Amino acid sequence: MSITKPMNAMLSPTQVRIVTGLALSVLGVCVVFFIPLWAFVAFTALLTLGVGYEWFRLSCRFNSTRWVALAMVMLIGAGLHFLPSNQATGLAFITSLGWLLLIVGLWRHRRVAGANRSANFRTVLGIFILPAFWFALVQIRSLEQGDWLLLFGILIVAVADSLAYFVGRALGRRKLAPALSPGKTLEGVIGGLLGVGVLAAIGAVLPLFASVPSWMLALWSMLVALYSVAGDLEESRLKREAGVKDSGQLLPGHGGLLDRLDGQLAAMPIWLLALTQMHLFVIH
Numbered sequence: 526m527s528i529t530k531p532m533n534a535m536l537s538p539t540q541v542r543i544v545t546g547l548a549l550s551v552l553g554v555c556v557v558f559f560i561p562l563w564a565f566v567a568f569t570a571l572l573t574l575g576v577g578y579e580w581f582r583l584s585c586r587f588n589s590t591r592w593v594a595l596a597m598v599m600l601i602g603a604g605l606h607f608l609p610s611n612q613a614t615g616l617a618f619i620t621s622l623g624w625l626l627l628i629v630g631l632w633r634h635r636r637v638a639g640a641n642r643s644a645n646f647r648t649v650l651g652i653f654i655l656p657a658f659w660f661a662l663v664q665i666r667s668l669e670q671g672d673w674l675l676l677f678g679i680l681i682v683a684v685a686d687s688l689a690y691f692v693g694r695a696l697g698r699r700k701l702a703p704a705l706s707p708g709k710t711l712e713g714v715i716g717g718l719l720g721v722g723v724l725a726a727i728g729a730v731l732p733l734f735a736s737v738p739s740w741m742l743a744l745w746s747m748l749v750a751l752y753s754v755a756g757d758l759e760e761s762r763l764k765r766e767a768g769v770k771d772s773g774q775l776l777p778g779h780g781g782l783l784d785r786l787d788g789q790l791a792a793m794p795i796w797l798l799a800l801t802q803m804h805l806f807v808i809h
């Protein structure tokens with residue numbers, strides 16, 4: 526049974542969003558730090574299935590197609606985990622390049638919505654994005670100090686998203702992409718990037734990034750944050766094409782799993798690429 530209605534009755538929308546966010550943060554820390562790698566792989570597989578179910582519910586016309594697409598995500602994702610570690614950089618690069626092409630399309634249609642993409646295209650897009658997301662999570666967690674490196678990548682997206690939300694509500698005037706996400710503002714995105722800059726400055730003095738030049742950490746952190754914005758906008762476009770407001774109702778104040786993890790879908794592959802370029806891709 527959903528707890529969304531009881532929470533909404535007791536708390537304001539912002540309070541509901543904060544409470545849910547805090548609960549998810551505690552769960553995330555426990556998963557990243559306190560379970561063995563095999564359990565992390567299993568948990569993130571279930572997480573990817575949940576996100577995939579919502580994605581394909583928005584893109585597939587038939588239930589049978591949805592289940593076939595989910596099976597393909599799991600098969601491809603499982604296969605990727607058998608790749609030699611020295612091929613992780615190439616896969617991360619290809620995925621980041623794929624997202625860059627999506628960013629170009631999002632930029633073109635930020636003010637005037639383009640024609641709806643076909644259901645087949647949106648389904649194939651999910652089959653490409655979701656296994657790469659799962660692969661990136663597991664690869665990062667497998668590294669030496671992978672738990673801390675994964676947490677930092679997650680924090681980049683969380684800081685960018687949270688500050689964009691609050692700064693946008695307080696100061697937002699200019700719409701970033703009104704045809705895709707009317708609530709997202711340029712001021713909010715700038716506020717999120719400033720927050721990520723502060724996070725990168727903190728990271729630069731931590732032993733975790735002692736071997737990384739400060740400018741490089743800041744540059745990659747900003748790119749990860751920008752990719753997370755693209756993930757958010759891509760999901761908004763997907764929902765607009767499906768004619769729905771939220772991908773689901775599982776998370777009070779946030780919608781569905783896809784609503785909560787849209788930025789992470791784009792950010793984790795490029796964060797994996799960033800770690801390889803900063804020479805932090807060191808397997809246990």
